[in-house]
Structures are given as C-alpha cells and as structure tokens.
Amino acid sequence: MITTRTTVADWACGMLYVFLVLVLVAGAPRASGVLHATGALLAVSVLAGVVRRHPSAALALTLLGATAVVVVPQRPHVGTLTLSYQAPFLSFLAVDLVLGCIVAARTRRVGLFTVAVAFTVQALVIGTFSHGDYLTLNGVIGLLALVASCTVALLMRERREHAVALRAQEVAEAVTAERLRIARELHDMVAHSVGIVTIQAGVGSRVIDTQPEEARAALRAIEATSRQSLTGLRRTLVALRQAEPDMTGAEWEALAPTPGLADLERLAAATADAGVLVEVRVSGEQRPLPADLDLAAYRIVQEALTNVVRHAGTGHCRVAVGYGGEELTVEIVDDGRGTGVPGPGHGFGIIGMRERVGLLRGRLSAGPRPEGGFRVVARLPLPEGADVAAAR
Known part of the structure; x- marks a missing residue:
C-alpha cells in the first residue's frame, strides 16, 4: 500500500x-x-x-x-x-x-x-x-555551474562515506573491547574455579585410602566449586545475549554477573577450601562503589588469590582493601615463593589485572617482596560523586 x-x-x-x-x-x-x-x-x-x-x-x-x-x-x-x-x-x-x-x-x-x-x-x-560574444560567456558559466554542482556533491559523498567508515570503526572497536572484557571475565571466573578443583582433586586422590573423611571433604569442595563455576558461566552466557522480552527485572538482575567486594568473604571461604587461608582486612569508610570499579576490584582479588593457590606454595595470604578519599586500594600479599621459583601453568592473570586497572585509569604493581612472597597492589581512582552514583 x-x-x-x-x-x-x-x-x-x-x-x-x-x-x-x-x-x-x-x-x-x-x-x-x-x-x-x-x-x-x-x-x-x-x-x-x-x-x-x-x-x-x-x-x-x-x-x-x-x-x-x-x-x-x-x-x-x-x-x-x-x-x-x-x-x-x-x-x-x-x-x-x-x-x-x-x-x-x-x-x-x-x-x-x-x-x-x-x-x-x-x-x-x-x-x-x-x-556572438555570449556564446563563450554562456558556455564557460554553464560549465562552471555544472562543475560546482558536482564538486559539492562529491564533497557531500566523501563526508558521508567518511562518517560511515568512522561508524564502522567505532563498532569494530566496541566489539573488540567487549570481546576482551568477556575474555577477562571468563578467565578470572574459570581459572579460579579450576585452580581450586585441581588442588582439591589432588588432595582427595592422596588421602582417599588413608583419610576417607578428608577425601569426602575434598569432593564436597569440588562439587561446590563446580556448581559455582557453572552458575557463573550461566550468568555470563545470559549476559552475552539480550534479555528475553518476557523476562522480569528481578529475574534479569538475579542472572546478571555482578560480583563485588561484598563477596570477598565468600571468595575467601572458597580459597580456604583449596588450602589457602585468606585474611581479609578493610580500612577506611566502607561505602558503595560504581559497578565497574567494584567488579574490577573483585576480579583483581580473585585472580591474585588464584595465583596464590596455584603458584605461591603457601597456606596463608592477606587481602587488604582501603577506602580512601580519592582512590580505592586493593593489596594481596602472600609469604610464598614469589616469582623466584615459578610454578607451572603461568597464564594471563597479571595481564588481565593490568588491563582492568588501565581501563579505570589506575595503577598496578605486582612483584616479589624483598622479605619473600609476592605482592599485588592496585590503586583505582574514585570518580567524583561516586557515592551518589553508586547509591542511585
């Protein structure tokens, strides 16, 4: 019609x-x-x-x-x-x-x-x-008018094509950034869970004959960690697709992958099940944070604890979170072997931390301590009005 x-x-x-x-x-x-x-x-x-x-x-x-x-x-x-x-x-x-x-x-x-x-x-x-004389004059003016019209049209065409190219470049950059973010999320989540499962499986296999209760405890820890990992993967996959039209706000919020510093105790408990006791210290006025900063801080702690479980060879580490006036400080310290005796399976943990901190315009230092062990410190600047924005 x-x-x-x-x-x-x-x-x-x-x-x-x-x-x-x-x-x-x-x-x-x-x-x-x-x-x-x-x-x-x-x-x-x-x-x-x-x-x-x-x-x-x-x-x-x-x-x-x-x-x-x-x-x-x-x-x-x-x-x-x-x-x-x-x-x-x-x-x-x-x-x-x-x-x-x-x-x-x-x-x-x-x-x-x-x-x-x-x-x-x-x-x-x-x-x-x-x-007569008007022939040349009319011919030149007519030609100039036609050329001017075509020139303006070509400029408009080039401007439109340039705008389309810029838009395509922005879309490509956005896709790349989103892929990197997803890769970091999957790496942090899966690496931590797999590291704990590996440790517990090794413990269970060694004590299954002599200490059945310890073996059963290790299997329970493997089951709990696997369930948490599957839940996290499900949340990530749901986040990768758009919400269903009939999905309610509460259902979407429940599926959204939004861990933060409030989940540090749960993370410490899961790490303790893997054989590393985590001491969590919080200083300063604890307050709500912007979602991206809260998630980045949590992921940095998670990745650092994964490295402790895998490579440090120690049973204790300390996590300190400091709420300052202008920046949030996250410190993870262990008394293990540091990088002097590197363990197997080194991956992209430190690289992922640096990318997260860089996106938030912060600073990251990671390296062995003079007295032994390894230390990771991330300093994330707090935006102005963060309290109000996070509360909203």
Missing part, C-alpha cells in the same frame, strides 16, 4: 512539474528569460521525492523542462536579443541541482553517466541559442 501511494505521488509530482513548465513557456511567451529561468528553478522543488526514488526520471524531466524554457518562449525580436537567449545557462541551474543530488547519492558509474548526458544537452542548447 505504501509503495503504491509513493508511486502515485511521484507520478503526480512529475505531471505537476510538466504543467508548471507549460505555464512558463506558454503563459508568458514574451517575459524576461530571467523570469523563465527562476520559474524553472522553483518548479523543480516539486520533484524532491522523485529525485530520491527515481533520479533518472527526475533528470530527464528537468532536462526537457530547461530546454523547453530556452527554446519555446519566443523568437528574438528584430534588431535585439532577449535575455532568454543571452543567458540560456540560467534555465539549466535546476538541472545542475538535480545532477548534484544524483552524484552525491548514487554510484560513481551512474554519476558519470548522468554528468555526461547533462553536459551534452547543455552544450547543444547553449551552443545553439547563444550568439
């Missing part, structure tokens, strides 16, 4: 343009050529929709209309030439306007073809109906 209405409207506009041109050339045959040219330029406004949907038809109509305005009105009076014949290029300004729209919106091949057709028609009409 909409297509039919549009087609009918385009036909009506084309017929109206033809009617207006007939009025110009027949209604006032002895009027000034400037009036004829102005009328032809104004009449082309009714072809705005036709130019957008049927550019070839619009160009043909304007070429015929401009030629008719020059050729039909009158013959030159005896001993004088009217302005219609002195400046025939004026009637083709409407053609140049339509031509510019076509060059700006259509393919280069279509643009070149329409320019060639318009140039040929204008050259023939101007060359035929210009006399």
